[in-house]
Amino acid sequence: TTHVIWLRNDLRITDNKALHAACSDADAKVVAVFIATPGQWRQHEMAPRQAAFIHANLLQVQQALAARGIELVYHQCNDFADSLTWLVDFCQQRQVTALFYNRQYEINERQRDAQLEQQLAGKVVCHSFDDSLLLPPGSVLTGNGEMFKVYTPFRRAFIQRLMESDVRSLPAPPARGDVLPLAEPEKFNYPQAEVGAAYPAGEEAALQRLRAFCREQVQDYAKQRDLPAIAGTSSLSPYLAIGVLSPRQCFNRLRAECPEVLENPESGAFCWLNELIWREFYRHLMVAHPALCKHRPFIEWTDRVTWKADDKALLAWQQGRTGYPIVDAAMRQLNQTGWMHNRLRMISASFLVKDLLIDWRAGERYFMSQLLDGDLAANNGGWQWAASTGTDAAPYFRIFNPTTQGERFDPQGTFIRKWLPELAGVPDNDIHQPHRWAEKQQRALDYPQPIVDHKQARLDTLAAFEAAKRGG
Template sequence: MRHLVWFRADLRIADNPALHEAMTDAATVSAIYIDSPGQWQQHGRSAMQRDFLSRNLQALAEQLATLGIPLTILTADSFTEVPTVLSTWLQQHPQDALYANRELGIDERRRDKAVQQALSDQMAIRVFNGDCVFQHGSLTTRSGDMYKVFTPFAKTWLAQLRAYSYRLLPSPAAQGKPLKVEKIELDGEQVSSAHWPAGEAAAAKRLSEFCQCHLRHYGEQRDYPAVNGTSSLSPYLALGVLSPNQCLAAIENELEGLPMSRGEPGFVWLNELIWREFYRHLMVEFPRLSMSRAFKPDTEALQWSQDSEAFAAWCAGQTGYPIVDAAMRCLNETGWMHNRLRMIVASFLTKDLHLDWRKGEAYFMSRLIDGELAANNGGWQWAAGTGADAAPYFRVFNPTTQGERFDSQGDFIRRWLPELAEVPARHIHSPHDWLDNQQPGHGYPKPIVDHKRARLHAIAMFDALKDQEAL
């Protein structure tokens, strides 16, 4: 039997259901990756993540080569071209079955449906869950509906974990002699991702080091951007270089068991993995989330500001709010942002500048090395008050007090705002009076909005929706 594995957002050989099953009772296994540079651009994904993709594909090809499995890179500029490109390749390289792991976005699902229709008469097609611990759609309410609020979803997720645990698949054995690997070069703009080592071994090393050094104290350290307290694993999870099952296994190995309730060491990070799955399950159940639509349909009527200058100031880190500006400049230079900062800048864009969350979502995707639709969309809609969230819509982060709380000495701020390097800690979060007195002509902008007034306006925007419903 000739089995073909189609790699997508699962660039690993360990804990890869499609690869594992393809190598069972197969005479030969081959692998492909179909690059779609036009689709990448249409989805607004970053040049840094594209470089990271290229490097991880190279690492995957080398790993597969040690197993005697060749990896072929095909190019179909858009997803609509994939069935034709794949059919043409299969005419020259016949296969008996195609194996792949499921993808979530509506464009990816439409692509896969078109491939199924084009090839189902020619070969068997088998699709697996290599994306979540529990398959999308498997966790529902008693009435069979998808959860729309995180807490009950998390309770059910944990109950499933207690009852069924998780299945971690080993790396497959070699099917033949090692192969030679050529250099992989993808088309399209790329920005160096060299700060992030590529490949499964690098991801596994980072996971192990995080669990050994930070897992137990993650809950106390994760909110402080000047502290190295987060996992920094999101770029690997986004491309599937690392699986959530591998994360669970690392937790269990470090703690000699999985934490199942708040207060247990390691539970806070496990809870973040559940958040990841919640957003991914939502993406499947509610396709509108892949179409730049609000989770709460009534919030489509919100009257967002069209202030392009305010948006440009936010993008450039020139708002006059130090914690916001430092976070945005960090993103622009490194392609990554601490999770607490993502919440702060998202709240600022939507609740202080009253700009559409979709603008922020798109900007993040265009810069992030860990850009991934479900998590990015879920986070932005959570901040904007349009998403799957039980909290009141009038939750508005105060950027000044957030900075005081999570970067009290201004260490993170000074790293990214050199113009504030000399500002004392007691003034760093509201530096303008000190700067005006001590460094006239400093150039750091005044706050572009008054937070107290902006907060009231944000609440009024949502109150207006209620007024419309009452008419």
């Protein structure tokens, strides 16, 4: 018997359900497969940085498997359709008896897997697993058997369910043979990019970060998580997004360090668990409402908002040249590192939609094209939240003021100065409105004037949403 484990968004060997199951028969020959689909990634607008991160982590998985005598076959083709053709053929050539994979929940991925199972029916037994979530989609429902539309009751039901579930992490498979030689996977046929030293590849690096965060930082998470000048969050999202780390590993490590996490909702540990549950919420939601994968807003009337087609303003936002320091610093952090602090994702998304009145989908796409942690469900959920088009969204009349948000969350302007060196000489009190200061000082600033007046923009946006709500 030959088992194939098809690796996709689960680039790790510990706590990998499909890999564990594929290796559970000690007599079976196990072969791992990874198929790069750069054409598909282009369609999904995956950031080149994320592709580079996948490549670096693939290499680590390949080494870890080779050390256990498991071959990893790497193939590169164009899109999902091509990957199926190749995989079906591969199964035939290698006389594969069973195929193991961890489920992905986006619509194209689900269609691909359904087609694969159809094509292999009667020839290869397929085993699939819910691995990238603490609890499977569809397992946390309202009393009427529906997916929750509001987060807080979802969380309540989720925690109840979590306490009843076995979410122990699985060990890495034991060695099955001699160490195999390595042939480094060829580069992806995708724009090349650097990942940066802040995110070393490999599950060991991810686990180390997780351990250190849960031991040393999680207690302060509730106090620090909204301050972008402080590294107060885990920075684990790039690893979670491509499955170098599993949410079970996160939860189990958290519980090992903070055994009372579930009983203590005021604690930093609970607050962090809450974020992991947001991640689950958006994925469960995407499965219950596949239209979310197709650029549809959850609240239908919001599709009637008349957005502005303002390419110049969109570009200024993308490049961090809006004249609003907290927004610009955030966008430059994104452009330079591929990661952005959560509070800043909320502020910059709100600015695009509510101050520039630009369609949230343009922002969603741009984020995806830059993010090292790009994840359809979390990104879409975050954008629809900020745009007031989603479930449990901020109501449309609640509009962030980018200046006061900056004052609140970066009071001394420490974060702003890090990313906008042109504002280095502006005093703390004026950092959020540097032109006001420059005028008083009769100085010239090499920094753009605000591209929009927030007060007026707010009124325009309210009017646009109200018109849409009334019926266009």
